[in-house]
Amino acid sequence: RGAYNKIAHLSDAERAKGVITASAGNHAQGVAFSAKKLGIKATIVMPVTTPRIKVAAVEAFGVEVVLHGDNYSEAAERCEALAVERQMTFIHPFDDELVIAGQGTVADELLRQCAGRLDAVFIPVGGGGLIAGMGAYLKALRPEIKVIGVEPVDSDAMARSLEAHRRVVLDSVGIFADGVAVRQVGKLTFDYCRTCVDDIVRVDVDELCGAIKSVYQATRSIVEPAGALGLAGLKKYVTKTGVQGQTLVAINSGANMNFERLRYVAERTQIGDKQEALFAVTIPEQPGSLKRFCTEVLGERNVTEFNYRLAGRDAAHIFVGISTRNEAERLSFGELLVAKGFANVDLTDNELAKTHVRxxxxxxxxxxxxxxxxxxxxxxxxxxxxxxxxxxxxxxxxxxxxxxxxxxxxxxxxxxxxxxxxxxxxxxxxxxxxxxxxxxxxxxxxxxxxx
CATH class of the missing domain: 3.40.1020.10 (Biosynthetic Threonine Deaminase; Domain 3)
Structure with a gap:
């Protein structure tokens, strides 16, 4: 939407130069689609690390794809150099009035479909173009609707910028939700968000995976992590606030999911939905202690993982996972371990344990x-x-x-x-x-x- 709106407004002279942009996801495809539709030459600079599925989707529109750098920032630098070298028209992925306006048409479509009560809209945030456009439109026509942005906890440039009352640059950016992985939000988008965003919700990888599962169960559709941000934020907001009887909307902004990534998503989903807890449990290295642990603690619980190896003669360390229905069950299991005399460490939120040690x-x-x-x-x-x-x-x-x-x-x-x-x-x-x-x-x- 944003790319097409910007390109459609270019002058004949700007079109004749051709267009160029840097992106690893939806904006790349948007510029490629728009250029083909309007008969304009286009070059797209993408990081070398971009999954092949995304590169192929852009190439399918018949544009030139240049692979450069390991991340968006490096690709963007190469894009700027090529734009000057080839004298092409640069199409910014988010920090442009016409791009913002084009992305804001999502809000127009939303209000046409939801004519009744609407309490809050949860919008994925990367550079800020989508939430700036939608937020401006919603606050102009329906100011009572809450505009809530959603960012990954390790890629939260907009949240930190709003808290600091200035644009900040992140030292590092999480790349699981690669479609929103930016180190700094746009100047224009930041100015819009300061006036039209009510709140920002941060979500972690496990919560994103849980949202991907929820979308699949409801629609049999697969969304990418960045696309699932809106729903992940909505679920966390409801859990945290306990709101009931409200009409809430989550924006799905992308479906560039690598098939190979689904295994990882499935593994992390249980924790994201609070349906699995991981613990390190210490038991005496003596006959009968393991049996006692299994009968007095595990009982009839469903065990999702159980790892043990002899590592000493005094004590044994067991890596165990159990099925849970909510966070309260995880906490009560930890309390039971203490009550039965088993030293333990809750590893459910330990990234090292979840990604490697298990x-x-x-x-x-x-x-x-x-x-x-x-x-x-x-x-x-x-x-x-x-x-x-x-x-x-x-x-x-x-x-x-x-x-x-x-x-x-x-x-x-x-x-x-x-x-x-x-x-x-x-x-x-x-x-x-x-x-x-x-x-x-x-x-x-x-x-x-x-x-």
Missing amino acids: YMVGGRSPDAVDEVLYRFWFPERPGALGRFLAHMGENWNISLFHYRSQGGDYGRVLVGLEIPQGEGARLREFLNTLGYRYVEETKNPVYHLFL
Whole structure:
């Protein structure tokens, strides 16, 4: 909508130059579609890490696709250079009045379909074009309707900007919901949102996966993570506020879902819907203790996961998952463990446990010395591991490595490194030079229990 509205308003001279943009999702397809429809030459710059399904969808419109960089920011820089070099007309993905107006037509369509009471609309937020356009339209005609934006917790540039009363630049951006992964929102979109957005809801990966499942169960349709943001936010809002009897609308903004990613979504959905809880439980390493744990604690509960390996003669650490109906059941299970004398750690919200450790439980290494543990986001492209190894210190040893494909633009990699004493400064230099997003997990309790 936004791309077509902008391109349709170009002058003959601007059209003759051709159009260019940078995007990894819907905007790329919008510009490609509009250019084909209006008979205009178009070039689309996309990150090298863009899933093939998205690249193919853009190429199908007969436009030129240039792959550059590992993320949107790098692709956008290349796009700006090409626009100057080729003297093409740049079509911004969100920070443009005509793009915002075009995206705002979603609100016009919504009000035509929902003539009665409408209490709140939940809108996915990336750069801010969609919520700025819809928010301006809704507040002009129906100011009583709440306009609520929804962002991933690790890609919340608009929420942070509104809280700071200025546009902020995120140090890093989560890429699970790649369609809204921006480091900084637009100047125009920010100004609109300051006046027409009532609230922002942040959701995590598990809640996004739960929303994808909810859409599938209701419609037999698959949406991408960014497309599921609206519903994820709506569900969280209802749970948090306890509202009843209201008419709430969630905007679905995309369906560029890689088939390979569905496995990961299915695995995380149970936690997102509060239907699974994960615990690390310590029991005495002696005959009968495991039986007691199973009979007195697990009982008739449905066990979703159970991992154990001998790692010492005094105590055993069990990685266990159980089915739950809500968060209250998870909390009561933890209380039961304490009451029965079993030390435990609730891992339900522990990203290291959910992404890596549950697939790795097998005992701790007695030989690892001066080990540090990091989670990395590797771009899913040839040479990513080679770049990592090339920048490593020559006397560093990789003591642990785990990777599992999730069908996304970036792979989640867990790495253990033996770093000699006194090389902390070199390690920090390595991490900064590498350019990959990372989180240190050396002090994570699940690491000490199982790895």
